Amino acid sequence: MxxxxxxxxxxxxxxxxxxxxxxxxxxxxxxxxxxxxxxxxxxxxxxxxxxxxxxxxxxxxxxxxxxxxxxxxxxxxxxxxxxxxxxxxxxxxxxxxxxxxxxxxxxxxxxxxxxxxxxEGRKNMLERRGFLLDRNTYTLYFGGQSVILPNNQGKLLETLLTGDAEVISKQQLSMALWGTIEFIDENALQVNITRLKRTLSELGMPYQIVSIRGVGYSLKEEGNS
Amino acid sequence: MxxxxxxxxxxxxxxxxxxxxxxxxxxxxxxxxxxxxxxxxxxxxxxxxxxxxxxxxxxxxxxxxxxxxxxxxxxxxxxxxxxxxxxxxxxxxxxxxxxxxxxxxxxxxxxxxxxxxxxEGRKNMLERRGFLLDRNTYTLYFGGQSVILPNNQGKLLETLLTGDAEVISKQQLSMALWGTIEFIDENALQVNITRLKRTLSELGMPYQIVSIRGVGYSLKEEGNS
DNA sequence: TTTAATTCTTACAAATGATGTAAGTGGTAT
DNA sequence: ATACCACTTACATCATTTGTAAGAATTAAA
Missing domain, CATH: 3.40.50.2300 (Response regulator)
Structure with missing residues (x-):
């Protein structure tokens, strides 16, 4: 209903x-x-x-x-x-x-x-800031293009987008990736972030992932400081 | 324009x-x-x-x-x-x-x-008979669900759908898969069709791929003979 | 019913892609 | 200058996709 x-x-x-x-x-x-x-x-x-x-x-x-x-x-x-x-x-x-x-x-x-x-059927579609992300398959639509994100990159982008412009803590991201907050493998997270960064820039997206030292990451529009 | x-x-x-x-x-x-x-x-x-x-x-x-x-x-x-x-x-x-x-x-x-x-941005979306297929990533949307089809299955479904209810020849399908009409590997085509069949039935789609002996395949609504 | 052609199933191996690991480099704040 | 944090790169492992092959099942015609 x-x-x-x-x-x-x-x-x-x-x-x-x-x-x-x-x-x-x-x-x-x-x-x-x-x-x-x-x-x-x-x-x-x-x-x-x-x-x-x-x-x-x-x-x-x-x-x-x-x-x-x-x-x-x-x-x-x-x-x-x-x-x-x-x-x-x-x-x-x-x-x-x-x-x-x-x-x-x-x-x-x-x-x-x-x-x-x-x-209808867009229930699991996340639409923010020009992104359209299928939360199920992690197919990403942007400006007429479409790409399938690898699972990890999809989860990361999803949490960065739903957090809506705020800074997302490494705990949150770790939670999204591995379902746990204990024993965060900072490096593994780091590598996955790097991969997502590369994917986004290859698509020519006007967003970039900014690292907030000691806290986490944030998805910012290009050009903004 | x-x-x-x-x-x-x-x-x-x-x-x-x-x-x-x-x-x-x-x-x-x-x-x-x-x-x-x-x-x-x-x-x-x-x-x-x-x-x-x-x-x-x-x-x-x-x-x-x-x-x-x-x-x-x-x-x-x-x-x-x-x-x-x-x-x-x-x-x-x-x-x-x-x-x-x-x-x-x-x-x-x-x-x-x-x-x-x-x-906008739905340019490479193929919409037929309740299917919504991204021709680029072969992400398939149906009844609120979404699945990523492997490349070959995507190409097959695409040609079956664009051929619109008609029978699609094995030549056409072979062309779609390997870009050539020569030396059709009937078996390889066969296996890929089987795989697509399995995927579709797992999704509970009311369509089924019917083989037309000696000719090719056709996508028919379930129940129709 | 028998036979030959066609279609289907299943399993396997090679190729591809995703992911975590590790070791080392680069940057930043105190 | 130093310690800490963030980044890069390469590699091994694992899962997925795909073609291949051999045999079973189905169909059509004699």
Whole structure:
């Protein structure tokens, strides 16, 4: 059963949407506090997000942009602002669908299942910063290319990407590779990192693995210090 | 530069659309004969298809369905029939987008580039009959699973799929595997076919490779004789 | 039913690729 | 200057892929 998060400040509208979705057999997460909307959403990690544009604290546009940067959850913008400009902006920010209220519930449901179908089978796909990584086979997609990463390199890239821009400790990486935190073989880890570095640079990726002395590694955009 | 095919019987409308697309820097293929629309389209193999529903010979719905069965080209249905029923049907048949005429050109272009972006990087993805095969790495996606096929099995499945339901000769398969038609090693081919069979059945695929005595092989749906 | 052709199965060996190990080089902070 | 940490390279081991070969099973026709 799919989970859908509703981001909508109007209580009446929110409940109506929730009702429609529940009747269509979806699980519903309702957001009512718009302070840390994005972190709340990531916490829920729904299969789809219904997003209003007019919100009290932040703009729906900002939320959409931030969501798309941090996750691969599909976003359906549902708003009463029927302006072409808004629609273009929303789509430009990566929204997957733009619908205007009022909207027939059948239409809404059709669009929702259309979007969900699009993302079907991408459950084990990790999409971050232009990377698309199959967490199962470790096939990596980037800029029209595709490469199969060896298992170890795949695990490393996966943990570096999910850690999201932060520094990843050697313990974490060791855990990902060998499932244990004891007796870390620093050298083996080192060699595997080197191999991943080589693979990424051969693909011409604008990222590079930076070592943080005594701590671990971090995946940084090229050029940034 | 992306190629877009226009399937629209109204000449005035067709030219207007072509004009809009050309100005937006797309290459345009115009279909004006609606007898073998699908084969014409597959011949063109555009990056996207603009499809009208009301057509003289066949229904746009049929065309959409057939297209989606035979190819992975995105279809944007653009019609003057503003009925929810039509929209639901079109989306149900796999259309990627449904817009009603008249439509602002900016909106059309935004939706087009949205759909194109969705298909970006899927250039070397072969999508047939529920299979999704990366022709580069031979990573196979099916029903939420993903597996890496060994090179030979990948090449075999690729040729079996692109040959589209027909019988594929041993010559073709031999060509795909070793790049030559001379000195076909029937046994080596045989062994590789067996291996592919095993892989597919392990994945629980509803297809099976049937041998056509003296000719070659064919990929058939399970249960069909 | 018998026979010959074709297709299939299985096991094995060579080639390729992934991984850990080890020894030595290079860089950095105090 | 020194000690520590990070990096490079080469090599041995292991797993996987692939062609080969020999024999079993299936099919079609007499």
């Amino acid at each position: 799919k989970r859908i998060a509703i981001v909508e400040d109007d209580v009446f509208m929110r409940e109506e949407l929730a009702d429609i979705l529940l009747k269509a057999n979806y699980l519903v997460d309702k957001i009512s506090d718009f302070k840390n909307t994005v972190s709340q959403l990531l916490e829920f990690s729904p299969d789809l997000i219904l997003l209003d544009i007019n919100l009290p604290e932040a703009s729906g546009f900002q939320i959409c942009q931030e969501l798309k940067r941090k996750s691969a959850i599909p976003v359906l913008v549902l708003t009463s602002r029927d302006s072409l400009k808004d629609e273009l902006q929303a789509l430009g920010l990566g929204a997957d669908e733009y619908l205007t209220k009022p909207c027939r519930s059948e239409k809404l449901l059709a669009r929702i299942s259309n979007v969900l179908k699009r993302y | 992306k190629r877009i095919a226009i399937v629209e019987d109204d000449v005035f409308m067709r030219e207007e659309l072509a004009d809009i697309l050309l100005k937006a820097n797309y290459l345009v293929d115009k279909i004006s004969d609606f007898k073998n629309t699908v084969s014409q389209l597959l011949e063109f193999s555009p990056d996207l298809i603009l499809l009208d529903i009301n057509l003289p010979e066949a229904s746009g719905f049929q065309i959409c369905q057939e297209l989606k069965r035979k190819s992975a080209i995105p279809v944007l249905v653009l019609t003057s029939r503003d009925s929810l029923k039509d929209e639901l049907q079109a989306l149900g048949l796999g259309a990627d987008e449904y817009l009603t005429k008249p439509c602002r050109s900016e909106k059309l272009l935004a939706r087009i580039s949205n759909v194109l972006k969705r298909y």
